[in-house]
Amino acid sequence: MAEHVVNELRSGNLRFAAEDPGDPANFPRVLTVWRANLLGSSGKGNEYFLRHLLGADAETRNQEGLRPAEVTWREEAAEGKLDLLTAIDFRMTSTALFSDVVLPAATWYEKHDLSSTDMHPFVHAFNPAIAPPWQTRSDYDTFLSLADRFSALAADHLGRRTDVLAVPLAHDTPDELAQPGGRVRDWKHGECEPVPGRTMPRIVAIERDYAAVGERMRSIGPLFAELGLTTKAVTYRVGPELDYLADKNGTTGEGRVSLATADRMCEAILALSGTTNGRLSTQGFETLEKRTGTRLADLAAEHEGRRITFADTQSRPQPVITSPEWSGSETGGRRYSAFVINVERDKPWHTLTGRQQFFLDHDWIIELGEQLPAYRPPLNMRRHYGEQRDGADGDGGAEVTVRYLTPHSKWSIHSEYQDNAYMLALSRGGPTIWMSVEDARAIGVADNDWIEAYNRNGVVVARAIVSHRMPAGTVYMYHAKDRNVNVPLTERSGRRGGVHNSLTRLLLKPSHLIGGYAQFTYAFNYYGPTGNQRDEITVIRRRAQEVTY
Structure with a gap:
């Protein structure tokens, strides 16, 4: 599969969608915006969104001399690319005003959910004071309903298909060594061969069973047990957690851990994170000890037997556990501060040198003159x-x-x-x-x-x-x-x-x-x-x- 894609890209018979965004084959046809104000807040270039996504008569002008050189420019500028815009929100935002369909959402006080932030070391629960009123639903129930209806239609229209994905080279993996020395050669300009995972993105084929989307949303799949969970290059083996969740949440007909309700999903999130499960945190630090030769597991040892449950978060905000998923330490009751583990325990930074690094020697950085931190005055x-x-x-x-x-x-x-x-x-x-x-x-x-x-x-x-x-x-x-x-x-x-x-x-x-x-x-x-x-x-x-x- 990868070889075929590479050959087609090399010959020009196949292109990346970003190279021709005006081709109707590359249009985003359906957009669902969940609890975000894309068209009134986060869409940088609001008028461009209105024109090119919705087809509105917006105030925009594109100067010929400022257009990208390697992207096909269609003078009949593609406008109104979306066939359907859906908003899920409890506010009548600008996005909702422009949407074809607005699905009313439950507020924080009408659903089960979790909240945490890197601004403080606690995890909180959302709990419904009342049931969602009128036609409103929680986010979780809305997406389950959409998935069920999509799956029913997909059985006839899509079925099983193989998607070919261009996957970015990923941080904290061997992909970080794909271009040694920061030397960049462009295969499209004939400077090197297109090699997936080296000089271009990885090419990955994945089979999708579109008719099973709704069913799969309701349970934990088999790969958790087979492959474990990996974050920041640390793999966690979660067999005991899956047994715990099977007892706590119940199972599906296939024996999978049930995620049929929002509170069960919250329970699964808490059980499978080192920040709320001391056994996993300790396991992750033990893995890092073997890799770095640095004593680390004691940072979580005091909480090795602790598991924060959803009921715990409902009773009061719960302080999180020191974990390899983050760089700070709450060990002994101290407050979180970033990079404590790197500084105090000599855990390498996730950089080329393993240290805080200011000098950067990548080709593009050198071309921009930013090998070291430098003041850049604003553009004229x-x-x-x-x-x-x-x-x-x-x-x-x-x-x-x-x-x-x-x-x-x-x-x-x-x-x-x-x-x-x-x-x-x-x-x-x-x-x-x-x-x-x-x-x-x-x-x-x-x-x-x-x-x-x-x-x-x-x-x-x-x-x-x-x-x-x-x-x-x-x-x-x-x-x-x-x-x-x-x-x-x-x-x-x-x-x-x-x-x-x-x-x-x-x-x-x-x-x-x-x-x-x-x-x-x-x-x-x-x-x-x-x-x-x-x-x-x-x-x-x-x-x-x-x-x-």
Whole structure:
């Protein structure tokens, strides 16, 4: 399979979907957004999402000179790629407003769930004070129902199929040695041969039984017993835990541990993590002792016989157990602090040298001049995007060009998950942009005046908060203001003014695309491509103070 894929890629008969996103064969047809505000909060480049996913008439412009060279550009720009957008939420967010289907979700007080964070060393339970009202369901029950219906349809339409996946080279595996010395050669340009797992992603074939998705969601599969569970290169053997869960949760007709309800899933998570199961934590440290020659198992020995159950978390928040899954130590009741085990026990860092490492010798890093930490001044955005300039707009009004940032919000939906009177008072009842006294004076803006901010990505209408705390040349529009309260039509486009991400777009830093070299190797939610999305050039003008909606 891998050899066939490589030959087809080499000949050009087969391409990666990312090389031609405008081809209808590569469209994402169905999108389900669970408890996230993709179109009003986290979608960097909101107007692009609206146009290319939903087909909306959005305010975006793509300059020919700024298009990628190795991606097929279709002039008939693909718009409205989605056939179905579903939101699962208990709030009417911007995403829900644009969705084809909104499935009402239970809140924290109407379901069983777990909560933990790296900000404090405790695990908490969510417990239903009441049953989910009306047609609402818990997240777990919603996804089980969707899986059941999908499986019933898949029996006729999909059945069993083999999917071929391009899998990233993974951190904490031998993949970290795929490109020794950080020397990068490009097989597509003929500099080397395409070798899966070395000079390109791994090519993995996996059989999917689509008609069994609902059934498999309800139980633990056989690979837990056969292969164990591996995290950060430490494999945990979980036979006793599976026996415990079979007794605690019950089993399916095939003898698998049942995960049929949310509380059973919570029980399984707690039983299978070293942070809540002292036997597994001790086992993991013993594995590391053999690998590093460093004494470690005593960090968890005091809790080797302890297992935190879901009932324990329901009675009160439970402090977690020191575990190889993290780098901190709670041994002896101390509070968590990152990298304690590395510093105090000489456990190697997960880097090329095994130490905290500042010098980086990868080809791309060298090309960028970032082998050592270096200050990089902000890009001269006016130079790069000359159409956004100081001066006058079409009707003679004054404009100012500023650097536009979207810091995390102080007063908004993040605080209370509702637009109550207290939140609306703090946020002035709608979208606001903070700007300096100097910039406001330059365009004749007083505090609380309506302004419009625009660039090639979109346009926003907001009230100005004029503050001496803002430096000249920089403005803030705080993150996560929804497009559903007090958002007028814009003078520039005639459409409803946007959200904070209407003026942003996604910029990937090239060095974040490195793979196959020590700590640069990919890990989900750990290391990989991230966007530098909170820094844009923006033009601001004072608009008419009589607004329409």
